Amino acid sequence: MQPVIRTLRGSLSRQVSSGLPSKFTSAFRNPHSVRHHSSFPNVNMEQRLLQSGNDGAAYVLAPELTWTGERFERDVRVHVGGDGLIRAVTHAGDDADVDAVVHSLPGRALLPGMVNAHSHAFQRGLRGLGETYPKDATGESSFWTWREEMYKLVGGMSETQIYDLTRQCFSEMRDAGITSVGEFHYFHHGRPGEGKDGEQFAYDETVLRAAKDVGIRIVLLNAYYEHGGFQRAPMSESQKRFKVDSHEVYWTQMDALQAKLAVTATQSLGVVAHSMRAVEVPDIIKLHEESVRRGLVFHIHLEEQTKEVEDCKVAHDGETPMALLLKNLKIDEKFTAVHCTWTKADELKQFVDKKGNVCICPLTEGNLGDGFPFIASCSDRVCLGVCAESTPESDLAKLLFRYATKNGAESLNLQVEGYAADFALVDTEEEQLKFSTPSSLMGAFIFGANGSSVVKATSVNGKWRQTVSKEIQHGVENGDADSSLSDEHRAQLQAAAALADVTSDDVVKLSCGLNSIQSTSGEEATVGRAIQDWLTVRGWQVHMQKVPPQPDAAVKADR
Numbered sequence: 370m371q372p373v374i375r376t377l378r379g380s381l382s383r384q385v386s387s388g389l390p391s392k393f394t395s396a397f398r399n400p401h402s403v404r405h406h407s408s409f410p411n412v413n414m415e416q417r418l419l420q421s422g423n424d425g426a427a428y429v430l431a432p433e434l435t436w437t438g439e440r441f442e443r444d445v446r447v448h449v450g451g452d453g454l455i456r457a458v459t460h461a462g463d464d465a466d467v468d469a470v471v472h473s474l475p476g477r478a479l480l481p482g483m484v485n486a487h488s489h490a491f492q493r494g495l496r497g498l499g500e501t502y503p504k505d506a507t508g509e510s511s512f513w514t515w516r517e518e519m520y521k522l523v524g525g526m527s528e529t530q531i532y533d534l535t536r537q538c539f540s541e542m543r544d545a546g547i548t549s550v551g552e553f554h555y556f557h558h559g560r561p562g563e564g565k566d567g568e569q570f571a572y573d574e575t576v577l578r579a580a581k582d583v584g585i586r587i588v589l590l591n592a593y594y595e596h597g598g599f600q601r602a603p604m605s606e607s608q609k610r611f612k613v614d615s616h617e618v619y620w621t622q623m624d625a626l627q628a629k630l631a632v633t634a635t636q637s638l639g640v641v642a643h644s645m646r647a648v649e650v651p652d653i654i655k656l657h658e659e660s661v662r663r664g665l666v667f668h669i670h671l672e673e674q675t676k677e678v679e680d681c682k683v684a685h686d687g688e689t690p691m692a693l694l695l696k697n698l699k700i701d702e703k704f705t706a707v708h709c710t711w712t713k714a715d716e717l718k719q720f721v722d723k724k725g726n727v728c729i730c731p732l733t734e735g736n737l738g739d740g741f742p743f744i745a746s747c748s749d750r751v752c753l754g755v756c757a758e759s760t761p762e763s764d765l766a767k768l769l770f771r772y773a774t775k776n777g778a779e780s781l782n783l784q785v786e787g788y789a790a791d792f793a794l795v796d797t798e799e800e801q802l803k804f805s806t807p808s809s810l811m812g813a814f815i816f817g818a819n820g821s822s823v824v825k826a827t828s829v830n831g832k833w834r835q836t837v838s839k840e841i842q843h844g845v846e847n848g849d850a851d852s853s854l855s856d857e858h859r860a861q862l863q864a865a866a867a868l869a870d871v872t873s874d875d876v877v878k879l880s881c882g883l884n885s886i887q888s889t890s891g892e893e894a895t896v897g898r899a900i901q902d903w904l905t906v907r908g909w910q911v912h913m914q915k916v917p918p919q920p921d922a923a924v925k926a927d928r
């Protein structure tokens with residue numbers, strides 16, 4: 370019997386580099402002769418994989434290069450069972466007795482799929498708005514005014530929008546090579562009086578549905594959210610859509626979700642207290658105790674802002690949020706604190722010594738100007754992090770990839786019976802990577818490549834999905850412009866067009882509508898006209914250039 374071991378991410382490495390192939394070969398129970406060894410032009414490789422992963426039959430991946438944790442190796446063969454688990458990892462020549470299709474993948478590198486350990490997918494709708502940082506009444510702008518902007522977005526959102534945004538966000542994750550997400554989900558309730566949307570916790574299942582439709586592995590980190598701030602501050606109108614009334618209500622909902630997840634191998638649950646400002650300490654303790662009893666992971670936002678730390682000290686006799694956690698909770702490897710931007714070095718060290726995980730979100734923290742945590746105190750307990758001089762690891766790309774795979778999986782407790790076949794397939798002949806060698810490829814992938822350009826396909830539980838093509842189709846005239854788009858891309862364009870705020874009085878917001886709309890769709894014309902109107906009303910003369918579809922098409926404006 371196979372032991373319960375962690376999902377593959379980053380751990381395939383350990384099987385191969387520690388000599389485990391022979392163990393796995395012996396676990397491969399039904400050897401027969403090779404049935405078929407497929408070799409076909411690059412253009413068809415991913416499409417063949419799609420069929421292969423979906424028919425429930427076992428298959429073998431034979432990429433040119435395979436990441437084995439320390440390096441890319443040639444001639445590695447990965448045997449995937451019909452159940453979506455890795456059955457064996459061998460080297461070419463050892464696998465003569467294989468009763469499965471062998472996919473020869475020249476020009477491709479096979480990597481473990483990455484884990485995004487912290488996501489709020491609906492905030493996809495804020496893309497571009499964080500950069501404008503709205504000002505408050507005193508002319509100041511900050512994280513807190515950004516949060517007001519987020520609440521405005523939340524206030525008007527419908528179930529359809531939540532679904533579209535979440536689906537698009539998950540789809541973009543897969544295109545970048547991410548196969549698992551920890552969705553820190555606190556936007557629970559529909560709009561009051563909006564029929565089914567108004568139901569309590571309606572959006573929990575909306576998020577799970579979006580994940581299922583995209584095929585991403587999800588740990589729904591379902592959030593308990595009870596107050597608007599420290600000392601039981603009242604909630605704003607928008608925040609009420611996050612509110613959980615009691616522990617009983619929370620666990621009843623968790624049980625209901627668990628019953629529905631039982632049949633889905635790629636969906637599981639985790640427990641969240643949104644933050645110390647939104648949940649009282651005794652409630653955090655109670656939630657955590659129950660999460661431990663049930664064997665679920667526990668995540669919390671912690672010390673992202675100095676104001677949060679200061680407010681906490683006022684409310685709790687000078688103690689910081691982290692000090693309160695350390696004092697009151699039994700921290701272990703299933704506990705993840707998200708951000709820790711302003712956590713004191715000594716408290717951070719105590720936390721990671723107890724095997725707590727620190728989830729750093731470099732894009733968010735950079736974008737919001739939060740600051741940077743004491744990474745040197747984090748040991749190896751970082752998921753999705755970025756760090757430089759403070760690490761003894763000589764190869765930064767390798768370290769970051771481990772944060773994005775193995776450590777992320779630990780933070781989400783992604784355990785299955787055996788190793789799941791969750792992979793990213795990277796085109797090593799793509800423009801951005803073609804000059805790299807096996808020894809420089811990981812660095813080129815992490816620091817020098819656009820995920821959705823070089824990741825050609827991803828698999829979750831052995832089922833493959835091709836990266837959504839964003840290629841511009843030349844020579845397609847008006848009206849039928851999107852006929853050659855994939856269904857997934859078309860859905861993304863429609864969702865983006867629906868979200869573009871063409872009535873906005875802010876040209877930046879108008880432009881945000883163009884962020885996601887690609888110039889083959891025809892949908893961008895509405896937003897383009899709105900921008901023209903906005904500028905014209907304000908005394909600009911706008912010269913629209915009619916040009917054939919091309920990525921650098923420009924609109925000129927002068928006063």
Ligand SMILES: [Zn+2]
Nearest residue numbers: 487489553670
């Ligand atoms: Zn967050």
